[in-house]
Amino acid sequence: MSGLEERQVLKARNVTVRFYTYAGVVHAVTGAYLDVYEGETIAIVGETGSGKSVFTRALTGLIEPPGKIESGSVLFRRRNGEVVDLLKLSREDLRRVRGDEISYVFQDPSSALDPLYTAADHIVETILVHRDVSKGEAFSEAVQLLRDVAIPNPELRAKNYPHELSGGQKQRVVIATAMANKPRLLIADEPTTNLDVTVQAQILDLLASLKGKYGMGMLLITHNLGVVAEVADRVYVMYGGRIVESADVFTIYESPAHPYTAMLLKSVPDPTRKIDKLESIPGTVPDLIDVGPGCLFAPRCPFAKDVCQRQTPPAIELGDRHVVHCWLHAKR
């Protein structure tokens, strides 16, 4: 079954993830969806707790108990052209996809890298598990990869342990590991949040150039709207575990349809304007335990109506692949 369009790499539909904890059932992600095309950079934006990390991990089934992927389909076009539903693959098949065709870069490189393994060890391991090459070949590939991610003296650095590297270098090693098998899709979960601002720019540039060089798709998770404006082609906005709006980057910035998106954009201060007060969104992030019907943003929304509390808004197409989940745009 091929539900994918011609240049589409990934199609996720109706993904729901729940965590069964002592405190109750946490609806971390509800009915999320995603489309990624070749060569695109997709940004997923949202506050902490919006479910963006859980959603992207669920894409390759990286959810551990007490979490459970309740439903959903994630169609993925593999290198050999075959289209599979990742959520229906066996564990062994899924393992083959990860690190080979879909790679992850996580937020904190210090904790992602194993302190007892050298930089090269990480890369070599990832190569050997997915491809049939000798250790020596893998090692020279690793050195080359370290060169590609702009680490000076790669032959030397390859033998370094993580604690001997700076934050920026560690993240580069992580990226090199992710790139090792030339994946079709790179999922980067807040890759620059833990780094200095100057290093952030370098890493983003690096990711962009690698994307171009290898022709990958990139899924970037961030809460930094500035970064989104710089690199993204299309944007998905998440709130309370759901997608609330999705559009191409220009539309999102120029005409956001969802009140949350609009308020998010307004809360980013413009350095060229003098203001007296910083804009913020009143209220707090919703509690995702035992969630009932209705729009989750309603308690904080200045435009909330009766129907918003009672019924969950459906997806409303505003044309040109701009979708919003808000009763304000519902046609009577």
Added chain:
Amino acid sequence: MVPSVIGALLITYLIAYVIPTDPVRAWVGEKLLNPETLESLRKKYKFDAPWYEQFTYLVAQLMSGKLEDPTRGVPVVAQVAERFPVTVEVAIFGFLFTVAIGIPLGVLAAAKRDSVIDLAVRVFALFGSSMPSFVLYYYLILLFYVQTQATLMAGVPTPSYTCMLKLASFKDQVPIIGAIAWTVGQVPMFGAAMCGEYGVVADTVARMWLPGFALGVLAGGFIARVVRNSLLDALSSDSVLFAKARGLSSARIWRHALKNGFAPIVTILGLHFAGLLTGAIIAETVFNIPGVGRYIYQGIGRLNFPVIIAGTFLFSIVYVVANFVVDVIYALVDPRVRY
């Protein structure tokens, strides 16, 4: 290190000798000695001198190896040195059983978290820490010696005299390796093995497996819990998540987890071995093993202060050295700790 050892000696001594009593009489026991002999003994140990003189005398005697066991008239240090290898042997058996019981159980409990096995390990650890050691030893003796005659209960198998001579000459002939071989060979079991006297080795196993097993049962639960917790921490770490995200095989992921999980365990195991050495007093007494522990116990009974002092000193050194060795091992295992 040195200040710590001196400190312990001082503390022991201060309390020991600042007492208005006559240990000499206690040493002599029921025997009737003429007052002059008693007096000369007192003079010898300087019991009539101020405490600091007594202490310096004692330490000097100890350090130079001349301190004497008053009940036997032989140097204490020699007596202790004779018995220490036996204590080491007991500790080795105890350590092997602890590791053999504790580590597999711990790994199993981590792999099957919150299962029946996990609960059983928890209960096992609980009993291990609630059971009085000597009671367990008696129970086990009842079971294995009395009912089934599965072990020996007296003496320690030692290698033959010719063997010890061979080792000594080896030490003299070959420089460093000889010395190491000789030191290792002091432990009866290893000495016999090096000379090919495997009968002695077999006898040693028959003799020592029960105390070793008992020690293992007591500590195994605790070690299992430590291993379990350490492994679980490692398994839920971000680096394991990243490993999974890279598509590493189950085996490789466990390798990551085990390597990271075991680093802190090495420290604990090292300290446990030191604990086995110094805590041997009870086991040696109940199992009738002629090691340093039992020697100290006998000294306690007779208020034999030189023996007690020498024993305390030895155990303090063991502990301090063990701490040091553990630090070194940890530095080897964890690349972040390099000096």
Added chain:
Amino acid sequence: MSLNPLFKLSELALDGYVKVREKLSPGWLDKNKSKILEWKLTLYALTASKTGSTGILLVSITLFLAAFGPALAWEPYDVYPVLVNPELAGKCPYPPCIGGCRGMPAAGTDVFGRDVLSLVVRGFRISLVMSAVIVVASAALGVAIGLVSGYYGGAIDEALMRFTDIMLAFPGLVLAIAFSLTLRFSIRSLLLSNPALTGFFAALFALNPSDAPNIANILSLFLALILVWWPPYARVVRGSVLTVREQGFVEAAKALGLSTTRVLLKHILPNVMSPLLVMVTFDFATATLSSATLSFLGLGPQPPVPDLGLIISMAGEYFPERSWWVVVEAGAALLLMSLGWNLLGDALRDAFDPRSRRSMEVRAKLKVGA
């Protein structure tokens, strides 16, 4: 939601306490509503788990026997039947037998002809008082040193911590042996010259006041253990003090003009309470075993005192055919006591652990007050 009877009982006790405090100082209830809720939740957490309820059960038995054991015991401990009745001498230790053994106790006797079970019942008191005194005294000492060291810092901190480290670096058992041996003589002379003191301790241990040397032995035993026991408390408390100091409470309090002791007692100590309570509970188990071990080695009281370690040690000579029941009975008593404390400690630790607490809070949904 059905609450188990253990919880209902403790809740009743707590409510009673609350009522009394309210009567003494009206308004106390309102001010401490959240604290009382905390206590209720801790009680619930403790009684709801199997570990907790079993632990509470065993500890209650221990406390009961410790309090009433000597009164309940049916045989005096300082009378040796073999001396009273010389024909028994060869037959003792007499094995247990159920249902009439020609006048011999069903639980068997020790070498002196005394009923083992009666001795064990008496032994609870000695074990409990010893562990209680050791733990409370060393905790108090350790906490005091830790507070002072952490609060004042500087040279005092350095010196105290150096000392603590030296004490920590040594095998406790060995040091305790050395100390207890050497302390007993001074204590013996102290007691002999001070009958009132002797009488007090005799009552505490339910022993005969004329047996001063044995009382001295007991005292030297736990004095030795206290000396060895306090360092971990000092370390833990000092650590907490340093953490609290960094949080600025202390600065603020000093700026408000509060005296040092006030700051220490009212602000720092409460933060340390939970881990301290857990430590103390576990230590009761360890202290029970350690004092029994030292008694076993001969450093504790001597016969006829019914110390459990001593009883087992004496039985060792006739082990196994002629005294296995002694080891079984006295050993079981020691096991049960430490098991109880360990279980309670485990349950307390879980009750205070914020992760497992969240789940219990949700399940309990308790109310406080009227």
